[in-house]
Each structure stands twice: as C-alpha cells, then as structure tokens.
Amino acid sequence: MAEFSPDFKEQVRSRTEIVGLISESLTLIPAGADYKALCPFHDDHSPSMMVYPDRQTYRCWVCQTGGDAFSWVMNRESVGFREALEMLANRAHIEIPKRSQYEVEQAAQKSDVYEVLKWAEGEYHRTFLHSPEAKDARDYVQGRGFTDDTIEQFRLGYQPREFDWLQRKAATQFDRKLLESAQLISPRKNGTGFTDFFVDRVMFPIHDERARTVAFGGRLIPGHPEFGGKYLNSRESPVFHKSRVLFGLNHARDPIKESVGTIVVEGYTDCIALHQAGVRNAVATLGTALTESHVTRLKAFAPRVTLVYDGDKPGLDAANKAVSTLLAQQIDLRVMTLGEKEDPADFVEKHGGEEFQKVADQAPEAWEFKLQREIQTKGASTVDARERVLTEMLTLLARVPGLAGTAREDLILGRLATRLRLNESSIRSHLKKSRSQERSTRVVRVNTADQEAASEQERPKEERIDFYNRPLSKDDKLESEFLECVLTQPNLMEQARQEIGVGDIQNPHLKLLAQLVYDVSELGEIPTFDRVMLETERNELKGLAIWVTEQARQKGIEKKLLDEKSEDGLPVLFRENLDRLKWRREEMSHRSQLEQQSMTGSSEQDALARLKQVSAFHQKRAAKR
Numbered sequence: 001m002a003e004f005s006p007d008f009k010e011q012v013r014s015r016t017e018i019v020g021l022i023s024e025s026l027t028l029i030p031a032g033a034d035y036k037a038l039c040p041f042h043d044d045h046s047p048s049m050m051v052y053p054d055r056q057t058y059r060c061w062v063c064q065t066g067g068d069a070f071s072w073v074m075n076r077e078s079v080g081f082r083e084a085l086e087m088l089a090n091r092a093h094i095e096i097p098k099r100s101q102y103e104v105e106q107a108a109q110k111s112d113v114y115e116v117l118k119w120a121e122g123e124y125h126r127t128f129l130h131s132p133e134a135k136d137a138r139d140y141v142q143g144r145g146f147t148d149d150t151i152e153q154f155r156l157g158y159q160p161r162e163f164d165w166l167q168r169k170a171a172t173q174f175d176r177k178l179l180e181s182a183q184l185i186s187p188r189k190n191g192t193g194f195t196d197f198f199v200d201r202v203m204f205p206i207h208d209e210r211a212r213t214v215a216f217g218g219r220l221i222p223g224h225p226e227f228g229g230k231y232l233n234s235r236e237s238p239v240f241h242k243s244r245v246l247f248g249l250n251h252a253r254d255p256i257k258e259s260v261g262t263i264v265v266e267g268y269t270d271c272i273a274l275h276q277a278g279v280r281n282a283v284a285t286l287g288t289a290l291t292e293s294h295v296t297r298l299k300a301f302a303p304r305v306t307l308v309y310d311g312d313k314p315g316l317d318a319a320n321k322a323v324s325t326l327l328a329q330q331i332d333l334r335v336m337t338l339g340e341k342e343d344p345a346d347f348v349e350k351h352g353g354e355e356f357q358k359v360a361d362q363a364p365e366a367w368e369f370k371l372q373r374e375i376q377t378k379g380a381s382t383v384d385a386r387e388r389v390l391t392e393m394l395t396l397l398a399r400v401p402g403l404a405g406t407a408r409e410d411l412i413l414g415r416l417a418t419r420l421r422l423n424e425s426s427i428r429s430h431l432k433k434s435r436s437q438e439r440s441t442r443v444v445r446v447n448t449a450d451q452e453a454a455s456e457q458e459r460p461k462e463e464r465i466d467f468y469n470r471p472l473s474k475d476d477k478l479e480s481e482f483l484e485c486v487l488t489q490p491n492l493m494e495q496a497r498q499e500i501g502v503g504d505i506q507n508p509h510l511k512l513l514a515q516l517v518y519d520v521s522e523l524g525e526i527p528t529f530d531r532v533m534l535e536t537e538r539n540e541l542k543g544l545a546i547w548v549t550e551q552a553r554q555k556g557i558e559k560k561l562l563d564e565k566s567e568d569g570l571p572v573l574f575r576e577n578l579d580r581l582k583w584r585r586e587e588m589s590h591r592s593q594l595e596q597q598s599m600t601g602s603s604e605q606d607a608l609a610r611l612k613q614v615s616a617f618h619q620k621r622a623a624k625r
C-alpha cells in the first residue's frame, strides 16, 4: 500500500472544502449551520445525510455512511484511499509526491502485465476473425446468435489447438516470466518448459472497469476434444482478482448510472446476450457468487442490484444462498428467477430485451423472495411451520444494518404478519430477541472478518460496523463518554493516558477508535478530531468518530468540560469518567482473581487470603461512595 505523508494528506484535506465537494453531486439544503441532503448511499426519501462544515465531515443517520472528504470520494467513486487522495489532490491542483522506487517497480510490473494481456487479446481476436483454423469457433459463436458488432464490442477471440501457439507469437516481444505472471502460460506438469494456458478455446477477454484487459475466459468448442472443463478462467494474477472483477462492467458502467440498478447474471455468455438485446446494465460474476466487494463497487453506481438465476433447483439454491449473505448489505437487493431450463440468453432470444428489463424491474425484494422460498419449503399451513418460517426470516432481518425503527421495517413486519397470519406485535418482540442474539454472535464475526482482511491486505475494505442499531449498554456509554470528552478537548489526553489505557475500552468498535486516539497521542501530537480523521483510512472508523463527536455536541460536552474543575484541575465530568473506568477495571480484576482462586483449589490459607481481599475490596468500594 502506498504511503503518503500525513503532511501531504493534511495539505489535500485543508485545500478541499467538503460543502463544495459534496454539492458538486448533491443538492444541499441549509439546516442551521449545517446542511442536509438526500443520501445517495441508500434509498432515501427524507434528507438523512448531514454535512458538517465545521468538522468538514458528512454522515447519513439512516445508513450510517459517513466520513471526511476522502471517504466521500471513496464511497462515491468506489475507489481506494490512495486513488481518492490523488483525485482530490488533482482537484485542488496540488502536486502529488513521487512514488518510492519499490512502488515504481511494482507499478511497472503491473503495467507490463496489462500490456501483454492486451497484446494477447489482439492476437486471439485477429485469429478468430481471419484464421481458417477458427472456423468452428466462429460457427459456435454465430450459433449463439452473436452479431459481428457484439463480437467486436466484446473482442471475442480464439486460440488454436497448439500448446505453444501463444509462446511462439510472443517470442520476440515478451519474455516468458511476463507471460507466466499474466497467467497466459503455465509450467508443464512433467517439469519441461511451459504450455499455453488456453488451448482450442473461444476466448472471452475480461476487462476491469477501466476497460483494461485483466484476464480471459475460454470456452470449449462443441465437438472438439476436451481439455479441462467447459469454461476455464485465468488464474488470479497481479491484475486479476475474481472476487473484485465483474465481467461487462466496463460497458455497463454508464448504463447502470442511467438506470435503476445493475443486473447480475452468472455467466459471460448470458451477459453478452443481454447487452446485445439492449439490456446494457448487465454484468456477470466469474464463477463466484456476488461478493461484498462487488456490492460495494456496484452500489457506487446505483442503489439497486438484481440477481438473476435460472429457475432450476441449483439456480434456486444459489439464489437462496446469495440472499442470506447479501441481505445485510446496504443495497436494494432484488432476485429474479427465470423459468426452469431457461437462462437469460434463452429468455431474450424468445421474448426480447425489453421484456427482460420489464420482468427485472418487477423482481421481488430479496427478503420477499426469501419468504416465498421459505414458505415453499417449510409450508405455512400449520402454526408450527409458520413459526419456523418466521424464525428463519427474523434471524436474517436481525442482521440487516440500519433497519431498526425505519418505515421499511414496519412495511416488512406488516407483510410478514399478513403472510404468516401472525400477530404483528409478537413478531416485533421476536425480532427484538433475534437482534440481541445476533448481537452476541456478532463480536465473533467481526474478529474473523478482521483476520480475513489481514490476509487480503490490498483490498480497499468497506467493513460495515453494526454499532448503531441497538441501545448502548451502560459500559458502552461510559466508554463512549470517555471518547466524547477526549475528542472534544484533546488536551485532556495527556492526563488520560497516565490513568487509562486502550485495554480499558472493551466495546470492540470504540476500542478501535480509542486505539487511533492513543496512536496519535503517542506520536507526541494532540489528537484533535481532524488529526484522528487523518490517521485512519477506514471509513467505518471515521463514521464512528463523527458519531462520537455528534453525541458530544448533543450532550453539550464542550460546555460541561469548561464548567467545573475538580481538585486536580481536570473537568469534573472527565474526572468522574476516568474514575468510573478505573473502578470498573479494578472490579473486573478482583472478580477474575476470585474466579481463579475458586478454580485452583482452596487450602485454609487461600480461604483466609480471599477473605482479606474481599473485605479490602468492599472497604475501598464504600470509601468510593
């Protein structure tokens, strides 16, 4: 990951005015000293997004998206921090510092890989169009009904049945290492030299959003000897990560922005057929289910994603699975299933693209689809069956962030009540229970997510933190107040550090934010809100920092910190907060000591020692009150 100095980040930040930046794409309505707007990151009908000129931040109080100018560009353009920084630097006419030698080499290597892939695409394409050897490939493609324009647009190609065809063509211009890192050739199994990766296949170039060739898909030609599966995709390479790339997005990008959303199909031939039929907002996944990273990308273009599945059993199972994993995403997720033995290409051939678009527009929301499936499999005739359907649905809904207390929640629960003939208020109390269960399993999930993230470092990660959907516990409030004080009056941090450590903050989200504050402070700097925001590139942490300062503002913390001082000169409010945190720490260590002793036997001496401890603890406690 590229490292820019904090100075450069600060320079860019200070030259970017967030109100001006956001108003380039949204209409801002003045609201006191702040502004509000319709949030572009969820289906917003009343302006839920606030823009705060004083803190140079924005935040949507419904879908919890928020951050600073960098976050805005990252969310809006669906780019990583580095790109956002560069875009804002350009916008502010600030010169971008030169990259380090290592980065230059890395970038050079990548650009060589792009170059060789582009070259291979050209070779495959020319061969497809003109070579006699490619006749069967052309027949197959024509048989699928693809026109010359489509062949041209998607740059379809052909690699003949020779295991060193590409290597010979490349011989004078590219070295073998490069072909290998582009995944165009692979070492022979017997250890003697290399073999072309794709042999005797119709080639479908895969492009990234910026239309660079990043990989290929190859399809067997019917009637030809088979090597490997019907479809073969390039392996992952420095420029190709299949969990991030969507086939066709380079063509679909603008049409998606002009339509209600994206249509996602499972194969590139289906995707091409849809484009040819005029359904130009279609993309395809590459042998994987739609990932979170795909969703993050797509939602920057339009709020709706419609998943299309074949109507057979595997198709329905895949749909069911996708809904379970994606329902928690902040998108308007729809599911469209076709007739049995019908894929999107068949559909548009029979009924045309307009009809397809019409059916897609009417696709049910994901939860509705899920409900229909649950009723189909579990039944709804007995109370027992309906209860089981309900439990399944509520477990799922409990994981949807930002749903609690919204009109959408009312709508869904109302419909659940009607469909399952159950009482709405009992559904509500069920949901409450599911949410608290979800809460206790969530911490575990956040941890594993962090581990996965650590193994996949480069990925610009949009982690959704579920912190806001439920009431805070007493402990959460105590910890939040600590951060509210510190972020409001950062000078307090010096004193705080001597008494309270990051380990005293237990809520996993607040702890991450506290860690940031401590990091800045330990650099010998004052952890002002701005400085803390610059310290992280993680939007979910910036969002949390804004949330914390907003709490502080609503509670009038700033004034309270000025009001009254305790004996040691600290504001009374802060002094009490520190004491309570320290007290809690002591109480916990006391409790764990007791537990340990009760586990490791109990001689008479132990028992005596324990008695002494207990009495000391209670004396201290009494003195405290």
Ligand SMILES: [Zn+2]
Pocket (backbone or CB within 6 Å): 039, 040, 041, 042, 044, 048, 049, 060, 061, 062, 063, 064, 065
């Ligand atoms: Zn929002």
